[in-house]
Amino acid sequence: MHLIIAEKNIAARRIADILAASSDSSQVQKGAKVRTGKENGVSTYRFDDAVTLGLRGHVVEIDFEPGYSNWRSEVNTPRTLIDAGTIKKPTAKNIVALIKKLSKKATLVTIATDFDREGELIGKEAYEIVRSANKDVPVQRARFSAITAQEITTAFAEPDEIDFDLAAAGEARQIIDLLWGASLTRFISIAAKRGGKSILSVGRVQSPTLAMIVDREREIEAFVPEPYWMLSVDTEKDGTPVTARHTTDRFHDKNEAVMAEQNTSAPLVVTSAKEGTRTDRAPAPFDTTSFIVAAGRLRFSAANAMRIAEDLYMNGYISYPRTDNTVYPKSLDIDEVLKELKKSSLSRAVEWTQAHRRKEPTRGKKSSTDHPPIHPAGAAKKEALTDDQWKIYELIVRRFLATLSPDARWTTLKYLFDAGNETYTATGSRLAEAGYREVYTYSEAKETILPVMKVGDRLPVLGINNEEKYTTPPPRYSQSKLIQRMEELGLGTKSTRHEVIGKLVSRRYVEGTPVRPTLVGKGVVEAMENHGVPITNPEMTSTIEQHMEEIKEAKLSRDEVISESQTMLHHVFDALEANEEQIGREIMGRTDEERIIGKCPVCGNDLMIRQTKGMSQFIGCTGYPDCTFNIGLPSAAWGTAIREDKVCEVHGLNYVRLIRKGARPWEIGCPLCNHISSNREALMMMPSADEEMISRLHASHIYSVYEVANIEPERLTEALGTDLATVACLREEAEGVLELLRKRSELKKFVRKHVVPRRGRSPAKVAAALVEAGVNDLGGLASMTTEALTHTHLSEAEAETLLGEARAVYNRAILREYGVPAVSLKKYFEAGITTPADFCALHPAYLSIITGIKPDTAWKHATSVCNGMGIAPPQKVTAKMVEAGRKDLLEIPGLGEAMLERLYRAGVIDMPGLKAADASHLAKVTGIPAEKIRAFQDACK
DNA sequence: GCAAGGTC
Numbered sequence: 001m002h003l004i005i006a007e008k009n010i011a012a013r014r015i016a017d018i019l020a021a022s023s024d025s026s027q028v029q030k031g032a033k034v035r036t037g038k039e040n041g042v043s044t045y046r047f048d049d050a051v052t053l054g055l056r057g058h059v060v061e062i063d064f065e066p067g068y069s070n071w072r073s074e075v076n077t078p079r080t081l082i083d084a085g086t087i088k089k090p091t092a093k094n095i096v097a098l099i100k101k102l103s104k105k106a107t108l109v110t111i112a113t114d115f116d117r118e119g120e121l122i123g124k125e126a127y128e129i130v131r132s133a134n135k136d137v138p139v140q141r142a143r144f145s146a147i148t149a150q151e152i153t154t155a156f157a158e159p160d161e162i163d164f165d166l167a168a169a170g171e172a173r174q175i176i177d178l179l180w181g182a183s184l185t186r187f188i189s190i191a192a193k194r195g196g197k198s199i200l201s202v203g204r205v206q207s208p209t210l211a212m213i214v215d216r217e218r219e220i221e222a223f224v225p226e227p228y229w230m231l232s233v234d235t236e237k238d239g240t241p242v243t244a245r246h247t248t249d250r251f252h253d254k255n256e257a258v259m260a261e262q263n264t265s266a267p268l269v270v271t272s273a274k275e276g277t278r279t280d281r282a283p284a285p286f287d288t289t290s291f292i293v294a295a296g297r298l299r300f301s302a303a304n305a306m307r308i309a310e311d312l313y314m315n316g317y318i319s320y321p322r323t324d325n326t327v328y329p330k331s332l333d334i335d336e337v338l339k340e341l342k343k344s345s346l347s348r349a350v351e352w353t354q355a356h357r358r359k360e361p362t363r364g365k366k367s368s369t370d371h372p373p374i375h376p377a378g379a380a381k382k383e384a385l386t387d388d389q390w391k392i393y394e395l396i397v398r399r400f401l402a403t404l405s406p407d408a409r410w411t412t413l414k415y416l417f418d419a420g421n422e423t424y425t426a427t428g429s430r431l432a433e434a435g436y437r438e439v440y441t442y443s444e445a446k447e448t449i450l451p452v453m454k455v456g457d458r459l460p461v462l463g464i465n466n467e468e469k470y471t472t473p474p475p476r477y478s479q480s481k482l483i484q485r486m487e488e489l490g491l492g493t494k495s496t497r498h499e500v501i502g503k504l505v506s507r508r509y510v511e512g513t514p515v516r517p518t519l520v521g522k523g524v525v526e527a528m529e530n531h532g533v534p535i536t537n538p539e540m541t542s543t544i545e546q547h548m549e550e551i552k553e554a555k556l557s558r559d560e561v562i563s564e565s566q567t568m569l570h571h572v573f574d575a576l577e578a579n580e581e582q583i584g585r586e587i588m589g590r591t592d593e594e595r596i597i598g599k600c601p602v603c604g605n606d607l608m609i610r611q612t613k614g615m616s617q618f619i620g621c622t623g624y625p626d627c628t629f630n631i632g633l634p635s636a637a638w639g640t641a642i643r644e645d646k647v648c649e650v651h652g653l654n655y656v657r658l659i660r661k662g663a664r665p666w667e668i669g670c671p672l673c674n675h676i677s678s679n680r681e682a683l684m685m686m687p688s689a690d691e692e693m694i695s696r697l698h699a700s701h702i703y704s705v706y707e708v709a710n711i712e713p714e715r716l717t718e719a720l721g722t723d724l725a726t727v728a729c730l731r732e733e734a735e736g737v738l739e740l741l742r743k744r745s746e747l748k749k750f751v752r753k754h755v756v757p758r759r760g761r762s763p764a765k766v767a768a769a770l771v772e773a774g775v776n777d778l779g780g781l782a783s784m785t786t787e788a789l790t791h792t793h794l795s796e797a798e799a800e801t802l803l804g805e806a807r808a809v810y811n812r813a814i815l816r817e818y819g820v821p822a823v824s825l826k827k828y829f830e831a832g833i834t835t836p837a838d839f840c841a842l843h844p845a846y847l848s849i850i851t852g853i854k855p856d857t858a859w860k861h862a863t864s865v866c867n868g869m870g871i872a873p874p875q876k877v878t879a880k881m882v883e884a885g886r887k888d889l890l891e892i893p894g895l896g897e898a899m900l901e902r903l904y905r906a907g908v909i910d911m912p913g914l915k916a917a918d919a920s921h922l923a924k925v926t927g928i929p930a931e932k933i934r935a936f937q938d939a940c941k
Numbered sequence: 942g943c944a945a946g947g948t949c
Contacts, residue, residue: 009949056948057949058948064943081943092948178943185942204945492946493945500945
């Protein structure tokens with residue numbers, strides 16, 4: 001059996017299709033003989049004697065040997081990771097298992113992973129899995145740069161061998177990345193006391209990228225705008241207005257500009273008129289980076305553009321979108337692609353291209369072996385795709401057509417003028433041949449048409465403009481600019497570059513589009529720069545690249561390179577460990593800054609967003625405990641509170657918003673404005689509150705009922721200008737309001753738990769209706785009628801269920817309050833004893849017999865419930881009494897255990913009780929026939 | 942809990 005292993009499922013499928021179609025036997029059957037199956041959850045493609053399967057990129061991952069998982073270990077400190085051994089562990093276990101299984105039966109294995117360094121490593125990983133199950137099977141390597149019939153058949157007809165040196169180069173990179181990344185990440189996270197979700201990560205790619213963003217921000221911050229002046233004159237020729245610029249583009253000295261202006265005098269004499277042409281080259285084929293840049297102009301984020309491209313690829317509309325190649329390989333049949341595209345919604349553009357083909361397609365600067373440039377692979381109709389998918393597909397098709405179309409040609413016109421002692425110029429351009437612009441319509445061809453003039457023409461001066469302008473700082477990086485820069489510096493790969501920004505955002509190192517660093521981001525970069533950690537340097541990548549090249553050429557060994565890197569990292573740690581505390585302070589100082597939202601209105605210290613260990617967060621004064629001013633914020637379950645740039649005009653505090661992954665941010669706005677308005681209603685609930693009182697409270701920075709109830713009475717008297725007695729009253733009122741609010745919130749919680757949300761009827765709406773109806777707590781709800789409940793947006797059935805739940809919960813709470821312990825309560829409820837009334841009406845012996853609780857204890861429970869209810873408690877019942885009575889009763893012929901329970905229920909627990917009872921009444925209560933009862937009574941001694 | 946690299 002021939003086992004073929006590709007890098008991914010789609011590649012496996014297409015390779016199988018091509019090989020099956022070209023194998024001798026199948027040519028007769030036109031290639032329709034690939035059998036698709038699922039083995040171990042992995043798709044396989046079988047034909048003839050071959051089975052093809054796709055990996056999922058790397059199916060194993062490197063990690064440290066066991067024992068290094070505790071970040072805070074005293075023994076295995078971050079530094080020890082440098083020399084900790086690494087192991088490979090499977091990440092796609094089902095694929096690994098399937099390869100092992102199939103390898104045992106294989107007589108030949110072909111590794112058909114992508115034709116690049118990482119593909120070689122992935123192939124070697126697969127090879128090792130094969131070898132672990134089969135020591136002898138021959139393993140060969142197929143190399144191809146496009147999955148076309150021609151390339152695949154050649155690659156399999158002339159197989160090669162795995163390049164273990166190239167794979168070793170990849171391994172060196174993996175290990176070095178892990179050693180540096182993990183050890184430094186742990187070190188600075190621990191130094192800055194950050195754990196869990198807010199760790200501070202460091203890596204060979206992410207850190208230099210972050211440093212670039214930080215650097216740009218520094219340039220912007222340090223930028224001082226400088227004025228300059230631009231001089232131009234307005235004129236006209238045969239009624240067409242023309243503006244001519246001074247030949248000195250920018251005057252940096254105002255006096256010079258003014259002088260030039262004064263020296264300018266009519267008429268404007270044409271001294272030179274030059275015509276020319278300019279070639280506007282058709283663009284090169286798309287690689288991943290140039291594709292992301294072009295999609296960025298259509299307002300797609302890098303990650304979004306890639307996600308859509310991957311979608312299109314999976315559906316066969318475009319070729320593989322992760323490529324470094326900008327030169328179409330010979331094996332790509334361009335005519336065939338064009339023919340196919342005529343079936344798409346872009347057929348007119350395709351036809352134009354076919355009619356105007358340039359000799360050779362354009363080519364970019366980079367050519368590589370991995371994949372062809374991104375190009376269309378199938379025809380799509382506009383209706384078959386979503387809007388965004390169509391925009392991306394159209395872009396890729398039009399770019400492909402553009403690479404096959406002629407260059408555009410412009411004619412240019414340049415005039416020079418004399419105006420007194422000054423010279424001016426005007427340039428025009430006109431699109432002579434649109435060329436590729438016919439099909440690639442993404443940039444506007446901006447023409448400047450000038451009227452025809454000849455040397456010696458004299459034009460009027462209609463006006464002189466001397467404009468003062470300022471130089472501007474370099475712009476922040478857009479996503480695509482950043483990806484371009486990363487590529488120039490060799491950071492990341494075609495497959496990962498667009499993910500790096502996402503990583504920096506999720507670490508809260510950068511924010512916004514275009515991206516700017518946060519204070520944490522700046523702090524981390526500064527800390528590394530200040531303490532000689534070279535990882536923020538792009539050179540680290542180039543060094544690794546060089547070393548990898550040498551490993552590939554077998555000039556250096558993998559272990560030599562790793563060992564050199566380890567030594568270097570040890571030196572880095574020498575410096576870091578000596579300054580751990582200082583590094584921590586530097587970063588934490590920065591991050592604190594990010595949480596400060598303004599000055600405390602009470603004491604003038606900084607106000608800071610704080611999170612507790614639980615889910616609660618608030619804005620507190622850094623003067624605490626001397627100043628206790630604070631503003632509550634919604635629970636962190638709604639999102640983490642972060643500072644915004646906008647500042648409240650009234651209170652001078654930064655706005656705050658809550659952010660949560662996957663949710664729209666919750667804009668709190670000015671936290672103090674929010675605090676005031678959300679507490680106003682509650683304050684007004686105090687009977688003696690009025691507007692005037694509330695403004696007095698606000699003036700003393702008292703905003704909530706809670707504060708009224710809890711701050712020192714002296715402060716209240718001062719704030720309100722009243723005496724202590726009035727304040728005492730007020731505090732009592734506040735306590736009352738708080739109690740009411742607490743109950744309401746409990747009620748709300750209860751409703752939320754038991755009412756199913758429906759369109760237009762949220763649980764909150766039901767709760768509001770209850771409050772409106774004067775129901776403030778669970779007890780109130782429990783004592784409502786079903787009918788009354790149906791007026792709160794509930795159906796009758798819903799009202800009944802809610803009422804049932806409410807009563808159960810309420811009764812349980814009351815009974816607990818009256819002193820029935822929780823463990824016993826559970827037994828009572830299981831036996832159907834659920835209300836205080838049950839305890840008062842039923843005989844303790846009955847309570848005991850149906851729950852298994854001792855009679856004495858049941859009596860005690862019944863007594864405390866009756867006391868709580870203000871009802872006379874039952875007479876004392878003891879185990880002895882019950883036992884004696886029971887013995888007597890059971891002696892009566894025909895009276896068994898079942899009947900005993902019924903009698904208990906009716907309060908009859910012994911012979912005297914039975915004898916004294918009214919037979920017909922007892923019959924009614926117990927359901928035992930009256931004659932039988934009479935017979936029992938007769939049998940009593 | 943950490944990197945970067947594949948792929949989904």
